[in-house]
Amino acid sequence: MAIRRVGVLGAGQMGLGIAQATARAGCETVIAKATGGSLDERRGKVEKAFERDVEKGRLSAADHGALLERLRWTTHLHELANVDLVIESIVEDLPTKRQLFRTLDEIVNPEAIFTSNTSTLCIAEIATAVERPRQARFLGLHFFNPVHAMKLVEVAPTVRTAAEVVSVMVEFARALGKAPVVVSDSTGFIVNRLLVPFLVDAIGSLERGIAGIAEIDAAMQNGANHPMGPLALADFIGLDIVFHMATNLQEEYREARFAPPPILRRLVVSGFLGRKSGGGFYDYSKTPPVPNDWILLRRLA
Ligand SMILES: NC(=O)c1ccc[n+]([C@@H]2O[C@H](COP(=O)([O-])OP(=O)(O)OC[C@H]3O[C@@H](n4cnc5c(N)ncnc54)[C@H](O)[C@@H]3O)[C@@H](O)[C@H]2O)c1
Secondary structure, eight states: OOOOOEEEEOSHHHHHHHHHHHHHOOOTEEOTTTTOOOOOOHHHHHHHHHHHHHHHTTTTTTHHHHHHHOOOOOOOOOTTTSSSSEEOOOSSHHHHHHHHHHHHHHHHTTTTTEEEOSSSSHHHHHHHOOOOOHHEEEEEEOSSSTTOOEEEEEEEETTSHHHHHHHHHHHHHHHHHEEEOOSOOTTTTTTHHHHHHHHHHHHHHHHTTTSSSHHHHHHHHHHSSSSHHHHHHHHHHHHHHHHHHHHHHHHOOOOOOOOOOHHHHHHHHHOOGGGGGGSSSTTTTSSSEEOTHHHHHTTTO
């Protein structure tokens, strides 16, 4: 089965990255902002990225025009009726994702494959929101941030996913220039099962006053050769996403190593979501960003 038309749900950091990747790979792509509202700011962001590519000679003027034509923006789910593949990338919340898929199941071509970019929710639990025949065409398709730079895609079938659909998704990921890895429908798949305890431990180290933000990040950059420190990485991922991942992993496995540190919850409910909100462990209104050392001083936890 050839994937020519793709519908991407969610115009957040991941949805925008995925839609750009599918459009660049030649797929007609409809990006739907599932919460409604204006698309202009989101569209402007993507178009600026394309223009930068033209300026830097990474994209020809002709390809640029074709790319813009392949990428359509909407707030109406009905515009996804004829897609071959749905990639859902909205907020990491099970009832919200299930509700969206229930609606899409009624609208979208019955042959279309449904996928979720969830990081830590159970794919089978999302999949049961759709009718039984579609469940054979439902699986996890987990991209990494930033999508244009990260090669891995975790392809996660449920016990009901048809083998042929898994092969189609592996080929599709390769066509996007990615390196797919098939993994069972298991909370956190491979990467987040290993990465989240590391992030949780870094935040816990800050909370316990072992070292400051800059020191923790510098230590892992210079001592373990990580390209960015764990607190900068948590900001980059989004502290709300890290919080949801840690909560979901802990609920699933009941292991203390996944438990979100108290300070993380307090930052998230206070609107410190990391880079995307302008502040988290670092203050992004400054160039370069400066560590928010008040987190340690005020001991929010
Ligand atoms: N951030 C990462 O590094 C990363 C990596 C891989 C996968 N993911 C997964 O991708 C998904 C999206 O994450 P993101 O980082 O793009 O988040 P984001 O906060 O940037 O975007 C979330 C999107 O969900 C939409 N949304 C919010 N509430 C909604 C609702 N009630 N109904 C419908 N849509 C709603 C928002 O409008 C926004 O477009 C999540 O499932 C996350 O776990 C994130």
